[in-house]
Amino acid sequence: MSSVAAKAAPPTAAPATAKGKRHLTDKQKGERKLAYMLCAPAVIAMLLVTAYPVLYALWLSLRRSDLRFPDASEFVGLTNYITVLTSSTWWSVLGATTLITVVSVAIELVLGMALALVMHRIIFARGPVRAAILIPYGIITVVAALSWQYMFTPENGFLPFGISQSALLADTAGQYIAIIATEVWKTTPFMALLLLAGLAIVPDELHEAAKVDGATAIQRFFRITLPLMKPAILVALLFRTLDAFRLFDSAFVLTNGDFRTVSILGYDQLITRLNLGLGSAVSVLIFLCVLIIAALFVKGFGTAAPGAGDDR
Amino acid sequence: MRRVFRLIALAAATAGIAACGSDGASGPPTLNLYTFTAGSGGAFEAAVKDCNEKAGGRYRIVIQDLPPNADDQREQLARRLAAKDASIDIAALDVIFTGEFAEAKWIVPFPEAQAEEVRRGTIASTVETGTYQDQLYAAPFTSNTQLLWYRKDRVDSPPKTWDEMFQQARELGGANGVIEIQGAQAEGYVVWFNALIQSAGGRILSSPTKVDLPDGPTRAALQVMQTASKRPFADPSQPTQAEDEGRIAFETGGPSFMVNYPFIYPSAEENAPDVFKNIGAARFPSVSASEPSAPPLGGLNLAVGAYSKNREESFEAAMCIREPRNQLLATELGGLPPTQESLFDDEVVRKAYPGFADLMLESIKAAGPRPATPAYSDLSLGIQETLHPPSSVSQSDASTLRETLQDALDGKGLL
Structure with missing residues (x-):
């Protein structure tokens, strides 16, 4: 947030280093004030729509709170968290979610890179090809998941050979395959789009020079393209991992809520059971998991992380 | 700017008036x-x-x-x-x-x-x-209520119990040995379980806050679920089939038995006249021959x-x-x-x-109504989570189910 505020300040104050802050001219002070005022509505809106619900969920998670027993509300401390963390359901669902996240993001990265290279290098029909690749991402997830569900159902499925006869969605292993396939199909274009942006910043001169030195295409890809794209890959992986971890809609539609991700587990407590305390505890834990994932990514990629220094 | 505020104020006032009017x-x-x-x-x-x-x-x-x-x-x-x-x-x-x-x-x-x-x-x-x-x-x-729908052209007299039905279905074999039940993870699955346990002479709750599930009837009901999930009785997509999917499968002409609500009757008349000609209706089968069945309500x-x-x-x-x-x-x-x-x-x-x-x-x-309890949805979710899919049901689920459901009634435990 603070970087946004800093960028909003006009760049005319060129040597605005940390030290220079103490010697602001009146004009600079006025501009800074204006900048804060311009930011204020957005900050207030963000606080209202994100901070308040997050804090309210935190408060609810420390209470016994059930919509059906409004009179029985009371403060229970960490009881809800203990219930969730000692439940084998939570750990098995967390494991399943992690597996889906890792596998689908890995497949998406490889396929997405291939598609990005195609979109980047293509000479003829560039527009149509790029548009075609992006179509799956433009389809509403629930609609896409419903089509996949039809495809996997024996009575009306349209998969060839014996595949459709095995009722993929009826057993756990099949559900993994179906959900991962749906996710990959749907979000690979997004991955490809982010990677395409990364490809665009790799200067052609480097490739030319390496070519002159006798580097093969594969060497050039791994030695030049990949290292220079690191920040873009990080962003793509981070976005997709966070999205995949919070997976709800496609799994819910494909299996009618039978296969559970952490988000569906939270939904069951909150919406089906109306147990706000327990459900909020699950939500807060999901939030913590997401924070941990984000922190690991930023740490793991070190200085390549955007905002960590020389990301230009 | 001022004009915008005035417009907003006007809009709010009109909305207020409209709300009062209704x-x-x-x-x-x-x-x-x-x-x-x-x-x-x-x-x-x-x-x-x-x-x-x-x-x-x-x-x-x-x-x-x-x-x-x-x-x-x-x-x-x-x-x-x-x-x-x-x-x-x-x-x-x-x-x-x-x-x-x-x-x-x-x-x-x-x-x-x-x-x-x-x-x-x-x-x-x-x-x-x-x-x-x-x-x-x-x-x-x-x-x-649910009835047992069967094919008159394949079955001479409708079965009185699940075991009789399994016997007849086994003799028919193959695609004709399929028995359509509500196997999808949804309320319909709980309906089925409740009917089975009551037909076996037991019940899920003894009071709105206390689990009953006596051992004998519970095991008998679980046994029926286990058998129904095996070939040839189970439809390949049994774990994802609710009432309507079962109807569609029955209308294809393969299955010889189905437990379902009467909406399937006019539907078959319209969609599958050949099947419709041969549909027979009988009472929901019981679990033990000595106990009358408690059909779903x-x-x-x-x-x-x-x-x-x-x-x-x-x-x-x-x-x-x-x-x-x-x-x-x-x-x-x-x-x-x-x-x-x-x-x-x-x-x-x-x-x-x-x-x-x-x-x-x-x-x-x-009919045997489903248990009346303020925590019904917890109970239903607990049954679905413990006993679904049908192929995973085992006799040891009897004790797991008792614990899970008591926790659910007490508002404890994650489901």
């Missing part, structure tokens, strides 16, 4: 009836039209549509009522919601005089579904919202909607069985269930 003191009060209408063939619209005419200007009922699926209906109603929504005057509740809604004080009991009138001539099992702690909270409008009850501003008129309107003539309309238009016992002799009901109207009545009267 519940102004003059004119008859508008009563909102929250109900599903899809697939009912216009039965609710017809009943509302009838009552609005009979009301003679004392009230006017307006239908607010709910989703067709019971779980979704509950979600919408519960969310509104938890927020004390005064717009819910009358709600059509699935039979399983009474305990939860009554305990949460979202609905109010019928005044004794009207409750007495509801009980008169109404099938006892359906009254029980609308009763919580000896008070009538929801007046039965329509009922429903469905249906819709009318309750009055606790935050309604027109309580008196709402009770009056609910009583009107469930008048015998409107129950017959629901049967004629939507195929939904009445709750008034004498109506089963009526020509309309005889025509809707050709040859099996008496069987329907017998099934509804003998």
